[in-house]
Amino acid sequence: MAATRSALQGGIPPSADRLPSAARRHGHATTPETFPLPGGGFSVESFLENEASKDLLRFTTAGSVDDGKSTLIGRLLYDSKSVYEDQIHAVAKASVNRNAGPLDFSLLTDGLRAEREQGITIDVAYRYFATARRKFIIADTPGHEQYTRNMITGASTADLAIILVDARNGALSQSHRHACIASLMDIPHFLVAVNKMDLTGYDQGVFEAIRSEFGEFLERLGAPHITFVPISALHGDNVVTRSTRMPWYHGPSLLEHLETVEIADRAQTAPFRFPVQRVVRPSHEFRGYAGQIASGVIRPGDEVLALPANRRTRVSRIVTFDGELDEAWAPMSVTLELEDEIDISRGDLIAGVDGDEPAASRHFEATLVWMNERPLDGSRRYLLKHGSQVVSAEIRAVRHRVNIETLEGEAAALLEMNQIGVVEIDAMRPLYFDPYRTNRRTGCLVLIDPKTNATVAAGMIARPIEPPARARAMAKARKTAILNVWHHEAVQVLRDAGFDVEISDWSV
């Protein structure tokens, strides 16, 4: 480190002929105020050691200003000292304050001008805080029905969902919707925060009634780990520290639960899956496959299956910038070197041979969340992104729509913005996948409209299905161009014109 420090000591000496000037604007640098640290002493070594051992918990919250979501998040950030003074000052002097309290926490969390002006949350916002035990990423999403797509987005990477319930009203449709989305997205941990307990006189009966009724609903959804905590975000009861006003409650505070909940990483115990992002080939001596391990563990010597080449080989080395590894696991980003030379490129999958093999199919059933103003159109072709590959795909049929407050099926011919449905998809090339329920990373997909480039849907794959009975007829009706050489530009032009492109013979 010292070698990189410049020899320029003492900064730039000022020149003598500096003329004063009246008009100017300045940065106002300040002396940082340091506050006394707990215990008086601070050892940076032990701090760094502790930092290095923290893991990361991603959780999602949904709700609107009314149900106290912003107040809850503001309090978590504020009480964990994750908000800086100047940010608080900025909130304190902002022109709008929608809260009767001294500080409107929602102004701290609503990032866009339109949001602050209209008093609504429009988009997913990501927030960060840490305690002595963990680092947290909050995906903070609005809870209105029209923002289902934002809730889905926030939920897609979450290990835990906080579902807010207003103690005065019980679990209303918004709580139900959020629980259903968290369940659809297969979030393993649910924390139901029964908020505004102060407005019910901290009544145990109110809390128990909600726990019983809403708990039953959550169990019907199949939510695996459910915890209920009675809180008052406004007064801080059971948010960070346990409240003395609810002596009947013996569980952890909301933050204690977040800090200690065991996140069993299912991606680590699932079979090995490695979508190839890139072939790393700096010289003739080295050919490696770069990617992020989607699930499982890999060691040098392990047998693997390359798909779609459908060839078995062994991993010879796990290469990283920091040296070779004896073992790598999800979600590490590594480069694999294989024993045999196999034709593998971006979009391919390297899978373990222990445990279940991935399903391989062009036809599958998936749950789609539609996220675009233009409804799903069965006559159109979409681009489907799955793992590191993009393929053309069509939606053969909508089996049914999913009621987002009950998860029950309803008849429907198409899906509109913010609707969820179970569909049949035909892709032009096979996908190598696992059901989303068993493997989030290899079971998820997004659909892109090739005309507008918008991301129009998110999907969770359920299972492979039979090819359509009309497959042959459809294939005939479809325009197919057959080339006998691979010519990148020609293929692109033909594909853009709606042709399926087939290459008759690679060897020509």
Added chain:
Amino acid sequence: MRRLTHLEALEAESIHIIREVASEFQRPVMLYSIGKDSSVMLRLAQKAFHPGPIPFPLLHVDTGYKFREMIEFRDAYTARLGLRLIVHRTEEALAEGANPFRLGTQRCCGLLKTQSLLDALREGGFDAAFGGARRDEEKSRAKERIYSFRDVHGQWDPKNQRPELWNLYNGRVEPGESIRVFPLSNWTELDVWHYIHVENIPVVPLYFAQERWMLVRGESLISLEQPFVPMLPGESPELVKCRMRSLGCSPCTGAIRSDADTIPKIIEELVGFRRSERENRVIDHDQDGSMEIKKREGYF
């Protein structure tokens, strides 16, 4: 096998993003601002393609008013790593005497940073540009995607962003449109310093406290490196033990009084901080939402 630590998880996520961009775009470029975040982003790029080289150039938008030590560091470090570096300067505006005291910070930034960046991206024909911005920096950044779509004018439309789920990024653009990519989105300032510490990543010496000649005005410590920084009657430069918390143009980057001359000391100082790192920057809080306005115009 164990759960990854938060830093390992962030690193793995960032490397995945960098590889996706390098594989999906025709002409990616990495914005290199010489600061601590750029240093981390560069190390992640080295890791992403190891043992191969970084398959895209670096681009530095040099306003002309960066600290001399930043430029020295930039040239020495990129040469040592053998990286392709593009430096873009708006010579015309500089020749016309554009500076923050004449134009005001907003106009000066608009001209020397935002416009210059847009020109550089257009001239290079870049369809993706990595930036080291983090969501914890500023509240409009908290809403930023990892792949941030920009129209043909480089502008951000915060109300019409592409949904971004799992680790599936949509990088489809038409000619002229582009994607700004933020691989450090989920990192915090503390994460960045912690990573620099454990990875032993070189950073510009301006981050370390030492005695420097500064103009002390009220609470502000202003660099006198540029000759146009005016002194009021009675003011004279003083030797102050100080350091930079973030790096930008010398006239607009205030220093902070500090004794932190090592990375652990910087981290120790950071843990005790009660003010955000961008507070010393003039540009972010000229008015409520000014970062959002700048981003809409094409800023990072």
